[in-house]
Amino acid sequence: MAMRNFYKEIKGLKVKELPGYLKPMFSVSYAKNAFQRGLDNYHAKYIETSSIDPLYHVCFGGMALSYLLALPEERRHLEHLQHAREHGGH
Structure with a gap:
């Protein structure tokens, strides 16, 4: 708008x-x-x-922020697993 x-x-x-x-x-x-x-x-x-909407905004905003902050670590972990599978580890 x-x-x-x-x-x-x-x-x-x-x-x-x-x-x-x-x-x-x-x-x-x-x-x-x-x-x-x-x-x-x-x-x-x-x-x-x-309204109860601000509570939803805080909850869902916290979930989204938590996901975004954990994403780089998860990506590193998944790349490590993929690399280990390719080279016979794990």
């Missing part, structure tokens, strides 16, 4: 106008404001409504 709105906004601009339009979006203050708006929207949508 945000990409669609962004596209609608820049669709009418000329190429020369585009850098001037995009430059303020790459400032620290713009990023802080965008992050704060996102937190405010999340709070209004989930926290204020006493």
Whole structure:
């Protein structure tokens, strides 16, 4: 949805106008404001409504993070097993 709105906004601009339009979006203050708006929207949508969804977000986010952090070790382990099978070990 945000990409669609962004596209609608820049669709009418000329190429020369585009850098001037995009430059303020790459400032620290713009990023802080965008992050704060996102937190405010999340709070209004989930926290204020006493929804159980934030608990799901924490659980599934923790699972995904755990998987991603363990992935390099698992890949090394699987490569070691494959190498051992090729050379008669294990």
